[in-house]
Amino acid sequence: MISTWRRRRAARRAAEKQRLEGEHCIDMELAIPKDFRCPISLDLMKDPVTLSTGITYDRESIEKWIEAGNVTCPITNQVLRSLEPIPNHSIRKMIQDWCVENRSYGIERIPTPRIPVSSVEVLKIQAKITAAACKGGDQVGCRNLVAKIKTLMKESERNKKRFVSNGTGSVLSAAFEEFSRACFNENATVLEEILSTLTLMFPLDGEANSHLGSAASMDCLVWFLKGGDLSGRRNAVLVLKELVSSDTKKLEVLSATEGATEGLFKLIKEPICPAATKASLVTIYQMVTSTPTNVKAITKFVDMGLISLLVEMVVDTERSVCEKGLGVLDGICSCDEGREKMNDHSLTIPVLVKKIHRVSDLATEFSVSILWKLCKAQKRQEGGVLLEALQVGAFQKLLLLLQVGCGERTKEKATELLKMLNPHRERLECIDSSDFKDLKRPF
The missing domain is CATH 3.30.40.10 (Zinc/RING finger domain, C3HC4 (zinc finger))
Known part of the structure; x- marks a missing residue:
């Protein structure tokens, strides 16, 4: 009994001491x-x-x-x-x-x-980089200066803003173009250091994009894309994505650059990281949907086997990659050759139907658009795409889509698809789309 009383008294004293210390802290904060x-x-x-x-x-x-x-x-x-x-x-x-x-x-x-870098220091570093890059002169000196910039930018967000606001991206892009005019192998180290630093400065301004979009710079970027090490390939495709997303004119230069499509395809076939895969898909999407270059680009990618690669990739991948992969397939379906190759793949229709409602609104939009293009191209033929779509449950999925709601363009395509599918419903018994999960896959 006495022991219990003593424990309670000790607990009360400890609580009182803690309360007093808290009051002292409050007093000290006010003081x-x-x-x-x-x-x-x-x-x-x-x-x-x-x-x-x-x-x-x-x-x-x-x-x-x-x-x-x-x-x-x-x-x-x-x-x-x-x-x-x-x-x-x-x-x-x-x-x-x-x-x-x-x-x-x-x-x-x-x-x-840490004392942040000042605007005066930034301008001094920029002047030294410009001098070192003049006519491809001091590679080592330029690389050390660029490495210093990267270190300072990673040190704090304040330093990064200071470099970006003072136009460092344009200076580095100009240096990249200057070194690109010489032999790539000889300047690979400094060029890769510049690329790595530029990826920290997105979005780049118009002057920087102009330097990076030149023929010499584009040749160098594609060179890294095809044969550089993993970090070089990653940085190159990130810069290319930035270029083509901000200026469609750069697409023509990229499409005309030898080895560009091969380099982008290689990043899909042999992925090195999610960021590189997404950047490559975005770049390919721009190429296959841009009017001046799309037909030629689609032909190249189809001949390489990109359709089969993407169809099998979107079967089971993260949402962002799935959306971008479906977007590329939608662009490829804009020409006859692309639609023909899509029809030849046994998983095309089952996968497209499965992705409706399963991933995101954007993935649903792309899936319906691809189905619409494939079915519309073969609606006069007996069987084919329409029967296969019915067999894996497209009719039910599209009806549900109209009930839950979607964008106006998607709604129009879904309605037209239902009209094309309806006459064939009597020829076979529709099954639920989940039943195709046991279909044999070619991979």
Whole structure:
């Protein structure tokens, strides 16, 4: 009995002690010296910086103020002579000492922040890169400078914004074009370093895309795409995707570049990472759906066996890859040769019907569009695609699609498909689409 009473008394004392310590912490928080608080956030400054007006703020708070378009000091309302805040090491050291002195109250010492790169430093690095790349001169020097940029960008988001906002992407793209004019093998190291850094700066501006879209740069990108190491191939296709997505004129240059289709096909056949696969699919999609280049590109990809590869890939893959794969197949079905090859594959119709309602609205849209193109091309023939679609449950899936709702274009195609399928329903008994899961696959 006495033992139980003592335990309860000890527990009450411990709770009271904890309560008092909490009150001390609250008091201590309120007692933070005024000079250590940021005038904007009123919190303890972690990275104090001083403006040209002499007022000190926390870097994160004042940079948000400046990025919002303000050019005045929040406290004095004076126009700033410079938008570059200067680190206040004295205040920062005083704050750190104060944190150490009061660590018993649960206050942790703020770490010494890394000084972000300034616009002046960025411009100096850019000038050195331009000089090193002039006529393909200093490969080693240029590579070291680019590697420094990549390290600084990975160090903080603030550094990355500073490099991007000062046009570093255009400078690196110009250097890439300059080194591409020489022998690829000799400049492979510096070219790959530039590509790797450019992938951190998307989206690139028009000037950067212009340099990367030149004939010399495109030849180099395709060279990496076909025979580079894994990282080089990945970076090359990411840059190509960025180029063709922002400027369709680059598609003509890419399509005319020898080995481009082979390099993109290789990334689908021998995937190296999800990012590279998706970028390759997006690039191929742009090529097979762009009017000036689509027929020639479709013919090349069909002859390589891309249809069979994609049909088998979308059977079981992640949503994003499935959507992009179906998008490419939809583009390929815009020509007779593409539709003919699609019909020859035993899994085409079962897979398309299965993907309706199974993946996403976009996948459903592409699946219905492909079915519509295949059925419309053979609607006058006996049997064929229409009977196969009925057999694997297309009629039920399309009816359900109209009931749950879809986009207007998809709705029109689904309605037309139902009209084409309906006359053939008496010829066979429709089965549920899930019954084709045991069909033999050619892989």
